[in-house]
Amino acid sequence: MSAQSTVEKSSPSDVPPNTITASAIRTTERAYKARGVQLFWRAMWARAYPRLIGTRREISWMVSETLLPLLGTSAYVYVYKATGAPPEFTGFAVLGGVATAFWLNVLWSMASQLYWDKDGGNLEIYVISPAPMTSVLMGMAVGGIVMASVRGFSILIICSLLFQVSYSITSLPLLLLIFFFTMAALYGMGMMMASIYLAAGREAWHMSNLLQEPIYLASGMYFPVRALGALVATLASAIPLTLGLDAVRQIIFGNLTVGWLPPETELLLLIGLSVVFLYAAHWSLVKLEDIGRREGRLIERRK
């Protein structure tokens, strides 16, 4: 129903004297708003910011998230030492501890994050903004990688000193490439899981708990994945951590006898997984928004 009626502005009769004394809001030209790649870039770093700043603002998080994997790692190290395993197994466990920091970050700060954001009311602000949702999730991932790297390297340094682990890197470029694509595939998977968590409608808390321990086992976090047998190791290779960790161990300790696949092959598989997971993440986000807008659920916070 439309009505044609005279519009009369109400007078600002109840303006408190100390609230608005003069109009300081600019009425000049409209604010420039970036589009395309520039908008993507700005939105990505904006969303990464809370994580980057959180690393140094909430020191207690870092301490607890470094200490817990440290304890788990120590347990495995002592088992290996007690059973007289070769010394490189101590290093295997230490790298597993580092990988734990990344996996916990993917579970609790990537996969669960859209759920927390929905709960806190941020998700609908992201959706209403012109920034692509992929840029928002990419920002979470970038921030998450920095956060987890700080923790991971803290674990690496502390454990290496504590258990006197020595490393001899056979190929630094290959190591860096594998690290890069492991992160790309792992966080791509986390981005995809973020949409799945929301669509599933379960409490993020339960979903993450459900996935945490099985992945520790399947990805060979504290032991060579080859020990699980070819079939399980093949299936577990869909988890980027499995391939990444196995390749990094081989490059750092040069012990190919316990490796699953050659590091070069694992790099190629990781590149493939990166493409698949990042595409799946983008697709599932588009799908999520579509379902959310059609069905009136998923996106908005329930007041």
Place this chain on the structure above:
Amino acid sequence: MAVQAAHAIQTTGVGRVYKIRGPKKKSDAKELIALKDVNLEVPYGELFGLLGPNGAGKTTLIKILCTLLLPTSGTALVDGVNVATHPQEARRRISMVSGGETSGFGLLTVEENLWMFARLYGMDNKVVRDRLNEMMEIVGIADRRRTKISDLSTGLRQKMNFVRGFLTDPTVVFLDEPTLGLDVTAAREVRSFVRQWMTDHPDRTVLLTTHYMAEADDLCDRLAIIDKGQLLTVDTPENLKKRLQQSAIFNLRVQPVGDKPRDGARIENVPGVQNAVFHDGTEFTEINLSLERDDALPGVLAHLSARGSSLIALEKREPSLEDVFISLVGRRLDQDTTELSKVELEA
């Protein structure tokens, strides 16, 4: 996409039906009509209000216009952009602030949170900084710029939300119950901010939903009254009240009247009574009464007396928006109609 739209907001036959999933099978699904054939035209520069009880469809309409929800029928344009087919383009032109909003990151300060949200709109750092300085000053949170938002009170947090909503230079701002949960002073400050922003930006538009009559009356250039998903009327608050100028409006306070009588013996059947809304309290019953003429009052009192009640206090007053609402809907605005508004059909 239009080059220059005629209206800031235009909806044509907008409807929204929710599918409510059953506990077991898909065939148990029901449909809930949240909006039905909503036609609305809001020109640029107008502060337009949507007034209705909980469950009336206000938030559903706002969510459609904000691109959070698709209409199941009809077309909705914001600044000439179809929100269903070009959501990304529409999002550059809008923003939304809701009452009771808890958005943001607790470990970030006020200015960090606002910077972050502004960057989601692709704004330049310098522009963000300048606007932040101005707007935080205006809403009175400049001294809290470096406070973590987890340490803010509800009122201060809502002021921050307002800065977020207006910082990005939107053409159309949607305010969904913006003063919900605020104390009187904070609500007044928020209202004065909105009013001042409209004065300073005469080409912008605000669509406000509220169920506070005074807020709607005070702020809005025009109002739509919405109930059960349908727009009942659209006009200025003054014109709406003028419609009842011919009626005699009374507030009666009487001793509790007890159970509702049979249809034939209802107060509405007393000659001259246009409508009556009862609000039962423990000590007394309050009746909002609209009569065709003053001389219908003795008949009403006689009717009450016959039901075992007697008059405690009586007040005759000018028509308010509340009376307009009652005359259109048949009940008070604060009577929650969430359940009433559910028109359930078999899927």
